[in-house]
Amino acid sequence: MNTELSEVTGSEANPAPKPQDTPLLEIRGLKIEGFADEKWNPIIKGVDLTLHKGEVLGLIGESGAGKSTLGLAAMGFARAGVRFAGGSVTFDGMDLLKMPERKRRKLWGTRMTYVAQSAAASFNPAHRLIEQTVAAAVREGLKSESEAIADAKDLYAQLQLPDPEHIGSRYPHQVSGGQLQRVMTAMAMSPRPDLIVFDEPTTALDVTTQVEVLMSMRKIVEEFDTAAIYITHDLAVVAQMADRIKVLRYGEEVEEAETREMLAHPKQDYTKSLWSVRSLRKEADPSEDVVLRAEGIDAAYGNKVQVLHDVSIDLPRGRTVAIVGESGSGKSTMAKVITGLLPPVRGEISFEGETLPPKLKDRSKEQLRRIQMIYQMADTAMNPRQTVGEIIGRPLTFYHGLKGKALEKRVVELLEQIELDEGFYDRLPGELSGGQKQRICIARALAADPDVILCDEVTSALDQIVQEGILKLLMRLQKEKGIAYLFITHDIATVEAIADEIVVMYQGRVVEQGLKDRILSPPHPDYTELLLSSVPEMDPDWLTHLMEERGPHPS
Template identity: 70%
Template sequence: MKSKNSGQREKGTKLLSVRNLHVEGFSDERWHPIVRGVDLSLKRGEVLGLIGESGAGKSTIGLAAMGYAKPGCRITQGSILFDGIDLLAMAETARRRLRGSRIAYVAQSAAASFNPAHRLLDQTVETVVAHGIASREAANRDAMKLYRRLHLPDPDTIGFRYPHQVSGGQLQRAMTAMAMACRPDLIVFDEPTTALDVTTQVEVLASIRKIVEEFNTAAIYVTHDLAVVAQMANRIMVLRHGRTVEEAETRQMLAAPAEDYTRTLWAVRKLAKPEVPAADHLLTIDNITAAYAGKVKVLQDVSIKVPRGRTVAVVGESGSGKSTLARVITGLLPPVSGSISFAGHRLPRTLKERPKDILRRIQMIYQMPDNALNPRQTVEEVISRPLEFYLGLKGAACDRRVGELMHMIEMDENFLDRLPGELSGGQKQRICIARALAANPELIICDEVTSALDQIVQEEILKLLMRLQQEFGVSYIFITHDIATVRAIADEVVVMHQGKVVEQGLKTEILTPPHAPYTELLLSSVPEMDPDWLTKLLETRERKRVGAAN
């Protein structure tokens, strides 16, 4: 399917020019600068990577390139020319006609962006039909082709599901298909692979890159993952505190960054955790089988032990059952069979049957902070609630503890009166961590808790979690697709695939060759800081596929 403008595209011609961009956000009853005088330009068929710490202004700049500012923000200065059109001078109705058809956006949190009351296919084709680009029937057929190219399971039928009926990674790919449906001139990708496991990420990155090249689509790629931006971007712009630190061609930037701050980003390395023999087991999972609505089994005979004061990392691709396992442990999804024991006592199957003290001792930090935080509650209200509910703290004692928790997650107390919508993705996740810590738990289930954070902040959060473990003996189940994080924080590793445990054991055993075939696939899919890594990997896998076929 072609967009209305596809015949006018010529690779290398200028498409976007942003000059002296200033954006402010409103909090503490006044306006604060978020973006301070940023310039950028983009040609057709070119990908510009925006990197920097959480709060650097990456997402704000990406949205501003569409002539849009989030509620509570405003563009105060500068010019934004898209294909010669002054976006800021246009009426809002005219800008809306451009968005979706010629300018598209892939958000960081797909779960917060889809309408839960409508099927995926209806939402994917809505803009195509509304802009008169294709009939409903043709749009449906093209959407299924996009689903297939983005390696979604059952591409001919998955569109008939609702958002809650697919995994986070699958939903993120569906949103990418929705953005690509109109074949726009410009796509803003805001952390599009954050929710994806490494094996799926490889396929999605390859699909995005191929479609961008095929249609000469320009793209702004917002990410905190340096290895990913190395595969996707022609140029990289480094941002900090709303200002440009430096900008250069990708290979030049990777080989010889000019600024100290950029060199600091490049030098970030994950921590090394010493291996300690396991103590007694806090949590024992015996032969758990679980299914949704009593239908297809999502977990099959899963058995795992979590030592007291240790970290068990659970890895596997999207749909392997990692998050479902977390829901079973917390009582949100009663198992079909099997049992779970906590501190030597068998846990009731459902959340409602469990006493308050058990609820306090087992906490969970969710993958998507946009869904986990009440948008109408301030940061102070979010953190205060578990202090009051579980520990009975009120007044000055509660206020003091809130301040201590904010200090632990390295956020200033000036954030306490802000709403989640006024925070960056990384800041929201820190608040979720503080809320879990507020209950003084013995076990915390961390479901992709660092996936939304830049690499500098990831390191700080991991240091924090490890320090808390050393000081208080808290145990972690760390659900993640980031193998570097596994190496940093895990004592033991559980590899899951299609609802079953493929292998488990000490970190050194699982991550040291020779690997089980599926574990080898996971480890080989971890991006490297080499712009040719993705190309080489795809070529290697294609050779193996052809060899196996012959």
């Protein structure tokens, strides 16, 4: 077991990188193009990047800015439909773009690793988690199988996975999205690489788990002198992780500076706009009637593992109720019960006073139309072989009978509502950024013209500016059409912006619920206090101080 990782360092947050004669990674004049609309279009437009061992570079910018493309390019990799059009990528003195692919592949998964934004789309469903975690280290002879397995279990513990000794025996579908994201992080850390590219690695995590994972990542980087590129839209997170921040927009660099300087004195107007704080929601009216009610819900998977215990939630018409809690608390399971995807063991769901059939297949088309759901994992929620037009168009045809020109017109209108143009109509999901995929899922739900939308972490993959646009869109639709939202999220800033009421869940039970202002005002129950105290602040020293306060956590 790796006991080194369980030591909490007392070093200053975001220390300056050690002086190096030669950078570990050097990118110069990089140009990357993507094929769309029968032509090659620029994605990255002559970007430079330098990274030394032991240094973390934060890469931020709105959805579609080219962050993930640049992160993959740092490993000499380009997705299908994307090509390098100029410039160089030099890793440890080796020109990756001139190197034969077989040699680059020897580096991938060992000296260079990648933590993807969507873990669910990145694991092989036929293999156990532990097998996939240790595969690269064992294959390349970096460790024996027994050594790699012992180290993987230690990493699982460091990343706060439940039952770290045995969770590796599960298959990907048997763990939550947040747990799967942490397993992928352990997989990337296993070979002790020289470079790790983190692409939104804490997007799917609740705030309490996120803090533990960030602590573990910081210790890995510091203790093993690992270089990292940290891609995120969460400015408070990048403030804890990065030595320097590079801002991208439309495939070009906006500005770059040391983290403290960037946070204190951003130079460009675009960067300043990222720092703005949103506030969208006015005080709730508690007299609103209830459109959806869950009463006394018990739920289990396979009648063996009980997940929900006597959960009751009221959703007022035209209002937003936010469900918050850590990964595994039962938030997404509750949404599945409401939609009929998981019939409850006990209790009932009623819509406008009428009890809904517990199973999805027994509900009428009208009942299905009026309650829609937007899923957390946009990658796995869309058919990769269907175009955007087909994905959004299907509910328009199914629920409203639209065809031909009328169908095309409505799809374009929905695209415009989510701030995408008609040029996306014929694109496939693989041609979209993570944020764009999530917006398509939102448009698909809106296409049904529902009364209730269950939003399962719908803005977690979006940058701050696009988040604000989507939230404003949802609020406008709510005001115009009276839509009610059940908003599942771990983002307290989102809760503060849009929620009327808050339900706090822990281990399948409701800890407390009520109007937003009451829940967010002290005094708090212990668990609610833990949630609120785990929200990262725009202070580079915040994580270090928290690590010192909480002390070492068990491995």
